[in-house]
Amino acid sequence: MLNILHRVIQEVSQADNLERALSIIVKRVKEAMQVDVCSAYLCNEGQQRHILMATDGLNPKAVGHAGLMFGEGLVSLVAERAETVNLDNAPDHPRFHFLHGTDEQAFHAFMGAPIIHHRKVLGVLVVQQRARRKFEEDETAFLLTVAAQLAGAIAHAEVSGGIARLMTDFNDGVSLAGLPGSAGVGIGTGLVVYPPADLDAVPDRTVEDVEAEVEVFREAVSLAQADIRELQARLSTALSDEDQALFDAYLQMLGSTSMTDQVISRIRAGSWASGALRATIKEHVQVFENMDDPYMRERAEDVRDLGRRILRFIQKGRHKPPPYPERTVLVGDEITATMLAEAPVDRLVGVISAKGSTSSHVAILSRALGIPAVVGVKDLPVARLEGQPLIADGYNGRVYVAPSAHVRQEYERLAREEAQMTADLAELRELPAETPDGYRIPLYANTGLLSDITPSLLSGAEGIGLYRTEFPFMVRDRFPGEDEQFRIYRQVIESFAPRPVVMRTLDVGGDKALPYFPIKEDNPFLGWRGIRITLDHPELFLVQVRAMLRAGDGSDRLRILLPMISSISELDEALGLIRQGYDELLADGEEVARPQVGVMIEVPSLIYQIEAVAKRVDFVSIGSNDLTQYLLAVDRNNANVAELYDSLSPAVIMAIRQVIEGAARHQCPVSVCGEMAGDPRAVLVLLALGVDSLSMSASSLLRIKWVIRKVARARAQELLAAVLTMESAKDIRQYLDTALIEAGLGGLVRAGNK
């Protein structure tokens, strides 16, 4: 059974549309279970019906038409209960409802299994048989397993666009749910970005000059052939004849006209070479994967490898990426910092990423650049979005593909209102962040790229509260040297004179990789990250600290912040190294001042040792992104658990309270520099708890200043008292939303400024 299951899933994930995928499922399940009928029904919320989408055994003419209203028939019973229903004679059951047009009167035995994806019933898979009989336990388990596996495969495969189309309420567009990554509304045209030599990520594109494209492909094939021959020659003495046969097989495949001809005919039909290659390789992979012989099935990986090799050469020969549309919405499976950095900011209006969550770095960077973003769109049909009109609603975390005129007009109106709100907010720039009852709380900006220094300055930030030094490290192809780092840091510190700048030491690992320093770990967020790496590499740490101290140029404006500290011994070691760097520079005759040093509170162990920390340092800064992740045990980047990630959960609020109280006993100031500081709801809580400063992306700064200038601290404290009695993040969020709306700040928490 497992083998059959594996093959069905493989086949389904290769299908290029929903109808095809479902018809494969019903056919294969019917064969495997030796039943008379297998059918798939999908829920259509708009029509409130379960529609028959595929069948092998019932009248095929009913497909797409016949259906049962919600609440009607056995199919609905399965969906309502969200569990299997197994009956030896379906017509006897009180909920039985004969489905007209399907010719199902002949069948007695019935078993239905729900197709559930992320707690939502997407449909029902049904098997039926003429004879009266109860299905066996292993049959039930099989159907349930197929349904469970298929839910994921259906939702994740390319066919998911089809599901969304079925589920949407819009007539001529598709709307997909994701997570809000960066506030705002972006309306533009899709441009798909993808990592090099990743065959699955290649989008569909068309070409005008077909013959030139064929040439690009032929050239790539002959380069791949030469490459393999060279590999073969190099390994000829080390490999047995048998192992060498692999290379011969590769060369044979490359030489075979069947594959190259198929690619060329796809190119002649208008596809670009990379897209034609992707489709052809996919087909060949499928053939191998469907073979019964396990050895032959393994060959599918060889075909894939071959595809990647050719793709690499196509990409090498390709001159330029396609031009960015005037209003670009960047789309990708996983948009990286580099992809964002490469896009021209003046054309970028939105970002949509299938992976990621509210606090992943693509979201943080988008916020830094003030670009609306939707992340964690699990069912995003990336390959099909090139050139599509798209709307990214970064408030509600929704994406609209080919929106209807009505939806588009509505969003254009919201975008205009938002532009107006931004213009109004600009008037707050020179005003202090002070509550109506006179409580002042400095607002700083988070940065990491030189390009977001200007927006930070323009936002009226009173300094930099978090400079993420890893970004300049990420966009290079080696560790930057001391002088190179010095120049970058100097520029930041100079641009912000006379304001303070908090520079964080290198915080790589987790989801921030350096291309030239790969770290492979099963649990990267619990692994070699942040200070753990730099303490293991004091040579890197010292270079960075020296560069920072030199950039500080003897002024008292430089503050050094240590990330991912989880124990006092780590803190002492890091403080020792900073002292060493300082002493060395003094000995070298450099003009340096002893910097203020702070610690990020982002690992829960420090909540309980806050006094020991506060005694040793000049300030602490709460990294609420990681603190939430570690307190709640929810990976901040994992879209599957994103709904569990919430910095407004009572545990996080209590933890922050404890940090503030502990630090206060040692007169140690507390700042918050995680994304919480830029969330208007959370700011009400932080204000009441008594944080000393907030640091956020420049694009949030004026909004937060607006909140502070509108809501008295006494009112925030009333709200906090109520919040502290609540037991769920959802209640707290709702309560604070209402408070903001009542204060006339509703525009900050939903699209449009009503």
Ligand code: PEP
């Ligand atoms: C945090 O964890 O809250 C933080 C500010 O650091 P980063 O998001 O860079 O991990």
Ligand code: MG
């Ligand atoms: Mg962090």
